Amino acid sequence: MEEAEVFAKLNQLQEKLTERFSLEEEIVKLPRDLRVKQELLDKINKEYIEENDKSEVAKDELKSLRIQYDDAVHARENSEKQMELINTQREFEALEKEIKDAASKEQSLLKQVHAKEKQVNEFSEHLTEKEQLMLLQTNEVNAESSKIGNLLTTKKALLNKVIAACEGYIGNDISEELFIKFCNIVKNKKGKGIVPIHGLICQGCHIVLPIQFVNDVRSQTQIDFCPYCSRILYYEDVEGAEEQFKKHVEDADIEDSGLANFVDSSEFDDLL
Numbered sequence: 021m022e023e024a025e026v027f028a029k030l031n032q033l034q035e036k037l038t039e040r041f042s043l044e045e046e047i048v049k050l051p052r053d054l055r056v057k058q059e060l061l062d063k064i065n066k067e068y069i070e071e072n073d074k075s076e077v078a079k080d081e082l083k084s085l086r087i088q089y090d091d092a093v094h095a096r097e098n099s100e101k102q103m104e105l106i107n108t109q110r111e112f113e114a115l116e117k118e119i120k121d122a123a124s125k126e127q128s129l130l131k132q133v134h135a136k137e138k139q140v141n142e143f144s145e146h147l148t149e150k151e152q153l154m155l156l157q158t159n160e161v162n163a164e165s166s167k168i169g170n171l172l173t174t175k176k177a178l179l180n181k182v183i184a185a186c187e188g189y190i191g192n193d194i195s196e197e198l199f200i201k202f203c204n205i206v207k208n209k210k211g212k213g214i215v216p217i218h219g220l221i222c223q224g225c226h227i228v229l230p231i232q233f234v235n236d237v238r239s240q241t242q243i244d245f246c247p248y249c250s251r252i253l254y255y256e257d258v259e260g261a262e263e264q265f266k267k268h269v270e271d272a273d274i275e276d277s278g279l280a281n282f283v284d285s286s287e288f289d290d291l292l
């Protein structure tokens with residue numbers, strides 16, 4: 021098998037892996053919306069329980085106020101009846117005061133009863149509103165839950181197929197070790213695990229690579245990884261790249277012969 025074909029296979033595998041990673045991400049993200057909706061429902065439930073407790077307390081207070089009010093009414097009525105039985109002016113004045121006090125207490129309690137009734141009604145209205153809200157939210161959670169459940173089943177089935185397709189690439193050309201390494205590179209490098217070299221430049225990290233290394237990559241005898249970004253490299257001829265490569269080689273030759281050092285040296289400036 022030619023190296024070029026291995027690169028082609030790796031490129032195809034890369035597409036499948038990208039599909040796989042994006043599916044895996046979707047599967048993790050999917051239940052998030054449901055969780056948000058469920059949290060809102062839990063919050064409404066909690067508020068309902070708290071409000072209901074307060075409402076029950078208010079109802080008990082109302083009951084007790086009504087009893088106190090009824091007692092006050094009876095007390096006043098009794099005092100009024102006793103009016104028929106009194107004989108002296110002194111008894112009359114005492115009783116009249118008693119009736120006045122009883123009536124005043126009765127009026128005060130009546131006011132409290134009305135205020136408490138208002139409060140109980142308000143609680144009841146709030147609770148009805150909350151019940152409706154809870155019902156809506158419960159329906160929404162149920163709908164979302166079944167929608168997500170179906171979607172998850174579909175996505176997971178698809179993911180299994182994609183994983184199987186990816187693993188189908190493991191064989192003579194792509195060893196299991198290379199497969200695992202490549203999966204990690206594609207994942208860590210956002211879907212780009214295999215990139216070309218143009219001239220001397222890695223198209224993944226855009227760093228200039230050593231000439232000897234690029235020559236090795238060009239010879240296509242093995243799988244080479246970029247020493248800077250770890251991506252798998254292959255040489256690609258593009259317009260101008262070959263000239264760029266040759267220029268780098270020539271520059272390197274000059275450097276090797278020591279001419280570059282001479283040209284760059286300050287002594288040379290003095291000579292001019």
Ligand SMILES: [Zn+2]
Pocket residue numbers: 222223224225226227246247248249250251
């Ligand atoms: Zn690189």
